[in-house]
Amino acid sequence: MxxxxxxxxxxxxxxxxxxxxxxxxxxxxxxxxxxxxxxxxxxxxxxxxxxxxxxxxxxxxxxxxxxxxxxxxxxxxxxxxxxxxxxxxxxxxxxxxxxxxxxxxxxxxxxxxxxxxxxxxxxxxxxxxxxxxxxxxxxxxxxxxxxxxxxxxxxxxxxxxxxxxxxxxxxxxxxxxxxxxxxxxxxxxxxxxxxxxxxxxxxxxxxxxxxxxxxxxxxxxxxQHARNVVGTTPSFLKRASRAFKRGPQKFIKTLKANVEALLQAEDLLPAPTLSCLYDLQAVLASGRLVRYIGFLRAHFSTFRRQNIVETLVLYLWFIANAFSRQKL
The missing domain is CATH 3.90.550.10 (Spore Coat Polysaccharide Biosynthesis Protein SpsA; Chain A)
Structure with a gap:
């Protein structure tokens, strides 16, 4: 030492x-x-x-x-x-x-x-x-x-x-x-x-x-065992498969819940975070494709996942919500 x-x-x-x-x-x-x-x-x-x-x-x-x-x-x-x-x-x-x-x-x-x-x-x-x-x-x-x-x-x-x-x-x-x-x-x-x-x-x-x-x-x-509540894997394909099975509705529901929870503490959040959260809240509530695409363009460098494939799936899920008639 x-x-x-x-x-x-x-x-x-x-x-x-x-x-x-x-x-x-x-x-x-x-x-x-x-x-x-x-x-x-x-x-x-x-x-x-x-x-x-x-x-x-x-x-x-x-x-x-x-x-x-x-x-x-x-x-x-x-x-x-x-x-x-x-x-x-x-x-x-x-x-x-x-x-x-x-x-x-x-x-x-x-x-x-x-x-x-x-x-x-x-x-x-x-x-x-x-x-x-x-x-x-x-x-x-x-x-x-x-x-x-x-x-x-x-x-x-x-x-x-x-x-x-x-x-x-x-x-x-x-x-x-x-x-x-x-x-x-x-x-x-x-x-x-x-x-x-x-x-x-x-x-x-x-x-x-x-x-x-x-x-x-x-x-x-x-x-890693059968009773893991949340496990992990080094395999990219297995991770991608798990993400695909979860589907867009679960992702959007979780996203909405996290946005709403964070906004309960808006007095503690810096201006850039608040701006992003309010933009995202409005986009998710609107259901308008043009607003979804506008948000993705504005936050392209930060609203993403760790690799290009997962990011593309994220964007597809995000945009798919604009076409969904099911209220989440």
């Missing part, structure tokens, strides 16, 4: 990270995840967990873990209630936002490499605490037994808002963010039903002009 890294580690009490974990019947994988959490280097970690109505031994495993690390592990106030993924994480975030300088999302079935949090916090401390900031990274894809499957897709450089409305780059289990971001999210309403917690954080940070650190490295073993 370099001299600079040693100094960073020496101040780890000032680099406290509250790990937010929602569990549901996770006993098969939870012990490995908790062990990897305890092995994190260079930071002072805490764990705040929510049980979403498990019927297995998940809660007992977490209580046993807490007994081994007294004062560092606690349950959220709503633990035991069936909230669903996004609401559970947002409830935990609101509790943690008042005392922790950094927060991290965790999934019950992954395994973290020892310097996962260290790398994230090191990136986030490079900017002022007053500005919203988020760190995310790629993942090492593994099967149930942790056998290597490949790497998640590259996190390509992206344009400013409204890119985040069309694509979530920040996979939840890699996400770490600062207290300014947590305070922003605690003030905002819960994400729409169509939107997971990680996309909502990524979207909000972009909407207020915050900073996103997208790490091309990978410091997490991301299990």
């Amino acid at each position: 370099s001299e600079g890294e040693s100094a960073f580690v020496g101040n780890k009490a000032q680099r406290r990270v509250t790990i937010l974990l929602s569990v549901f019947n996770g006993q098969a994988f939870l012990p490995q995840m908790l062990f990897s959490l305890a092995e994190q280097k260079g930071v002072e970690w805490q764990l705040l967990w929510h049980d979403d109505g498990s019927s297995d031994q998940s809660v007992q495993l977490l209580k046993d873990f807490a007994s081994r690390y007294p004062g560092r592990v606690s349950s959220g106030q709503s633990s035991g209630q069936k909230l669903g993924i996004a609401r559970a994480y947002m409830a935990l975030l609101r509790e943690a936002s008042v005392y922790s300088p950094f927060m991290a999302f965790a999934d019950q079935d992954d395994v973290w490499l020892p310097f996962k949090l260290y790398k994230a916090v090191q990136a986030l401390t490079s900017i002022t605490h007053e500005k919203c900031a988020l760190y995310c990274s790629r993942q090492i894809l593994v099967d149930t037994s942790l056998n290597y499957l490949g790497l998640s897709p590259e996190i390509k450089k992206y344009a400013p808002f409204p890119f985040a409305l069309t694509h979530n780059m920040a996979t939840g289990c890699t996400v770490v963010f600062n207290q300014s971001t947590a305070k922003l999210l605690a003030f905002l309403p819960n994400p729409p039903e169509e939107t997971f917690h990680d996309w909502w954080v990524f979207l909000c940070v972009n909407a207020v002009g915050g900073i996103v650190f997208a790490d091309e490295g990978a410091d997490i073993l991301y299990r």
Whole structure:
């Protein structure tokens, strides 16, 4: 470890990270995840967990873990209630936002490499605490037994808002963010039903002009198994097939919901973001093809996805909504 890294580690009490974990019947994988959490280097970690109505031994495993690390592990106030993924994480975030300088999302079935949090916090401390900031990274894809499957897709450089409305780059289990971001999210309403917690954080940070650190490295073993709520694949064809199956109506419905949710916090949004959101709101409500095309021309460089094929599909879906008679 370099001299600079040693100094960073020496101040780890000032680099406290509250790990937010929602569990549901996770006993098969939870012990490995908790062990990897305890092995994190260079930071002072805490764990705040929510049980979403498990019927297995998940809660007992977490209580046993807490007994081994007294004062560092606690349950959220709503633990035991069936909230669903996004609401559970947002409830935990609101509790943690008042005392922790950094927060991290965790999934019950992954395994973290020892310097996962260290790398994230090191990136986030490079900017002022007053500005919203988020760190995310790629993942090492593994099967149930942790056998290597490949790497998640590259996190390509992206344009400013409204890119985040069309694509979530920040996979939840890699996400770490600062207290300014947590305070922003605690003030905002819960994400729409169509939107997971990680996309909502990524979207909000972009909407207020915050900073996103997208790490091309990978410091997490991301299990792919039948019970994944959201999985990933390195295959472009499989990703394209999934996107095609979702179809335009689901995309437009989600897009509308995210626009409306963000506009509830219009006082916090900079003028360019507000202008784009109001333009998009008007376009989606009009159903006029000429307005759809006009919006795409005006925001061609930013209203897109990560490659040309996915962007073309996005535009087709967007324009197809102008011809749809079904009210979404």
